[in-house]
Amino acid sequence: MYKFDREAYDRRMEWYRDARFGMFIHWGLYAIPARGEWVRSIEQIPKEDYMKYFEEFNPVDFDPRKWAKAAKEAGMKYMVLTAKHHDGFCLFDSQYTDFKSTNTKCGRDLVAEYVDAVRAEGLKVGLYFSLLDWFHDDFPHYGDRNHPMRNNPAYKNDDRDFDRYLTYMHNQVREICTNYGKLDVLWFDFSYDTLRGEAWKATELIKMVRKLQPDVIIDNRLEVSGEGYGSLAAGNPTPYHGDFVSPEQMIPPNGIQDVNGNDIAWESCVTMNNHWGYCANDHFFKPAPMLIKKLVECVSKGGNLLLNVGPDARGNIPEESIERLAEIGKWMKKNGESIYGCGKAGIEKPDFGRVTRHGNHLYFHVYENTVGPLPLPGVKKEEIQAIRYVATGAEIPVSTSWVHSDYPTMAFADLGEDPVLPDGVDTVIDVILKK
Known part of the structure; x- marks a missing residue:
């Protein structure tokens, strides 16, 4: 057997x-x-x-x-x-x-x-x-x-x-x-x-x-x-x-x-x-x-x-x-x-792309930019240790804008004023969660 x-x-x-x-x-x-x-x-x-x-x-x-x-x-x-x-x-x-x-x-x-x-x-x-x-x-x-x-x-x-x-x-x-x-x-x-x-x-x-x-x-x-x-x-x-x-x-x-x-x-x-x-x-x-x-x-x-x-x-x-x-x-x-x-991130797929995960790193793959700050579904502001562009290591601030005040349980990333993403194919953002 x-x-x-x-x-x-x-x-x-x-x-x-x-x-x-x-x-x-x-x-x-x-x-x-x-x-x-x-x-x-x-x-x-x-x-x-x-x-x-x-x-x-x-x-x-x-x-x-x-x-x-x-x-x-x-x-x-x-x-x-x-x-x-x-x-x-x-x-x-x-x-x-x-x-x-x-x-x-x-x-x-x-x-x-x-x-x-x-x-x-x-x-x-x-x-x-x-x-x-x-x-x-x-x-x-x-x-x-x-x-x-x-x-x-x-x-x-x-x-x-x-x-x-x-x-x-x-x-x-x-x-x-x-x-x-x-x-x-x-x-x-x-x-x-x-x-x-x-x-x-x-x-x-x-x-x-x-x-x-x-x-x-x-x-x-x-x-x-x-x-x-x-x-x-x-x-x-x-x-x-x-x-x-x-x-x-x-x-x-x-x-x-x-x-x-x-x-x-x-x-x-x-x-x-x-x-x-x-x-x-x-x-x-x-x-x-x-x-x-x-x-x-x-x-x-x-x-x-x-x-x-x-x-x-x-x-x-x-x-x-x-x-x-x-x-x-x-x-x-x-x-x-x-x-x-x-592998799988265990959170909902965002409209703008996909998410992969390794431990406490959530990788948001951004295929198209959003109007206003980038929503991070499944992530709360207080859970975030840091956000970085994977390609350059550059810091991305957590957004404090009033425009998403109606969504207090969701974190948003501030990608800046330029509506054009750094990588037009897939801009990858590393959301590092607190352990």
């Missing part, structure tokens, strides 16, 4: 709850057709036709040190790379397949180079691993909801042995948990239909992972997909429960709570444009100010933001992404203390 160890859980989650901001990297053969990471499934491309990308793969500009530096400059604390996506192509030197980067013109173990580069920048190392594998002959083909050959009766499953596939998949997980040093995050993707939980032999899998990587943090997708919370949230954790919930392409309206109403760890994974993998024609990138505010939103609701980049076929992160990372980083250098180690 499995017994959830809350103490061990809280210990391994401590850095993750403090970090709040990470980089997701979707990259593989699909960068060459440049129509997104699901291209083989969406276009129902046969294996033989997809192999031309394997023969061509040679990312001459691949330099994970540049990726890691970009992440660090953006204020990110951890990175997660797709070691193997659904197409089955491995960026690592697996002994169980020939469908891997070391057998391409590239001829290198790209995961090995990535983990070294990430550690060199002092960031936490994460690897993504797909439970699906459209390349392996024993993974369900015809009739499967996602397989490229799902509608082709020539690919029936009569001679396929799913147990043989599971042995292969477990062996590969063992490889990435053994050959690349300490892993901080292992990001499985994903469960669907009847393929969930013990269909993956998940108890056996996680027992092995925990033996090899006792402190690794694991997502919840052995049980669910981007939708669904998993057994930890349901109050009956399985041996393969996720350490965090993984909403995709959305931010939960109220954070995420378990069945008892207690806040639980979660991480929104979000793309900068509309695809995870490189898509040459997708130029619909979210502006940096929007991404900064979405990071703040996640933290204010008790969650993390895992922001994706999709490097191109040569191994370069798109310029649009680099520009946004730099702009986010500029803001983070001045205001990072309102993100790292912060």
Whole structure:
């Protein structure tokens, strides 16, 4: 009978709850057709036709040190790379397949180079691993909801042995948990239909992972997909429960709570444009100010933001992404203390922005100025020790103006005569409460 160890859980989650901001990297053969990471499934491309990308793969500009530096400059604390996506192509030197980067013109173990580069920048190392594998002959083909050959009766499953596939998949997980040093995050993707939980032999899998990587943090997708919370949230954790919930392409309206109403760890994974993998024609990138505010939103609701980049076929992160990372980083250098180690403030969201909290520090994120002094909902004047601009440390007086005399139970901050905020994206004010 499995017994959830809350103490061990809280210990391994401590850095993750403090970090709040990470980089997701979707990259593989699909960068060459440049129509997104699901291209083989969406276009129902046969294996033989997809192999031309394997023969061509040679990312001459691949330099994970540049990726890691970009992440660090953006204020990110951890990175997660797709070691193997659904197409089955491995960026690592697996002994169980020939469908891997070391057998391409590239001829290198790209995961090995990535983990070294990430550690060199002092960031936490994460690897993504797909439970699906459209390349392996024993993974369900015809009739499967996602397989490229799902509608082709020539690919029936009569001679396929799913147990043989599971042995292969477990062996590969063992490889990435053994050959690349300490892993901080292992990001499985994903469960669907009847393929969930013990269909993956998940108890056996996680027992092995925990033996090899006792402190690794694991997502919840052995049980669910981007939708669904998993057994930890349901109050009956399985041996393969996720350490965090993984909403995709959305931010939960109220954070995420378990069945008892207690806040639980979660991480929104979000793309900068509309695809995870490189898509040459997708130029619909979210502006940096929007991404900064979405990071703040996640933290204010008790969650993390895992922001994706999709490097191109040569191994370069798109310029649009680099520009946004730099702009986010500029803001983070001045205001990072309102993100790292912060969480829900426990007070009502103000009209002008959001609030994050770390101990007795309430960080008011001001997106638009108010007419008159700035109201601080949930804060009384007598509770305040000091108010400071986070970016400069400059003092902000507590307002004594008569204009808010009708609101004696609420404190107001005097931001001065200039109606234009110092930071037009997010001016962060640190309201320090008396201990």
